Amino acid sequence: MTEKKRNPDWTRDEHLVALDYYIDNRDDYFSPTSAGVEELAANISRVAKVLGLTGLDTFRNPSGVSMKLLNFRSRDPQHDTKGLPQGNKLEQILWDEFAEDPVALKKMVENILNVTSAAMANGVPVLPDDDATEASEGQLLTRLHRYRERNAAIVKRKKASFFRKHGHLCCEARGFDFLKVYGERGAGFIECHHTKPVSELNAGETTKLADLVLLCANCHRMVHVARPWWTLEELFASINQDEES
Ligand SMILES: [Zn+2]
Ligand SMILES: [Zn+2]
Structure with a gap:
């Protein structure tokens, strides 16, 4: 029996x-x-390719993309025509997360497409065994974030600069000091941790020391463990002062 592809x-x-x-x-x-x-189908195919996805001849073709747009229409409260209601749950989730702020969405999508072009030209940074949950902004910007904050040269400079200022790391x-413990x-x-909002990450920028913050493994994990990723403010606000070691 052949498996249905x-x-x-x-x-x-x-x-x-x-x-x-x-x-739009x-x-x-x-x-x-x-x-x-x-044109949209061509762009989406490039994004899929960079993410390592492949499929049949119909993969992300204009008909499929047109159906996806009609799936979104069925989520659109401003529209009286029905669209195609048999979509997936993610459409509703993304509609709720992003449809209210089309300007921010557009900027993010520009960044996703820029990163896609850069990746097609230079290869995508692959980070196997990453325990971070994919950011709300998608896999490509997630990878770019993780890649930036693991860049050995800038991390070394950040640590050196922090050490000069504070005399320890x-x-x-939370003030957790690995040497002490x-x-x-x-x-x-x-x-x-790279503090720039993920939606604003773009290909070709260099990371500044001011974009980075030092976090212990626990705090860093908590930032990335669920969607949406925590901002620094959310991390700071979440810490129960009584529990502080
Ligand atoms: Zn991080
Ligand atoms: Zn910490």
Whole structure:
């Protein structure tokens, strides 16, 4: 018996690119032969390719993309025509998260497409065994964030600059000092977190020392363990002062 083949599910990244187009063209019929839908399908195919997805001949073709746009229409409270209601849950989640702020969505999608172009030109940074939950903003910007904060050269400079100022290394949220707790083995150990909002990350920028904050492994994990990722303010506010060691 041959297994029935199907195309892989749409990622957050691809949905966001489609949602941005939907909002710009809310009253369109989204004909698969229109120039706009064809161009959108080409963009989404590039994003999917960079994410390592492949599929059948119908993979992210204009008909499929047109259906996705009509799925979004069925989530659109401003629209009386029904669209195609048999979509997936992620459409509603992303609609609720992003449709209210189309300007921010557009900027984010521009960044996703920029990162896609850069990745097609230079190869995507692959980070295996990453325990971070994918950010609300999708896999490509997640990878860029994780890549930036693990860049050995800038991390080294950040630690050196912090050490010069404070005379030791510690978590900027809780003060946890690995050297103090674990002895020599913890000397020089601390993680770096990139504080720039993920939606604003773009290819080709260099990380500034001011973009980074030192966090212990626990705090850093808590930032990335669920969606949406915590901002620094949310991390600081979450810490129960009584529990502080
Ligand atoms: Zn981080
Ligand atoms: Zn910490």
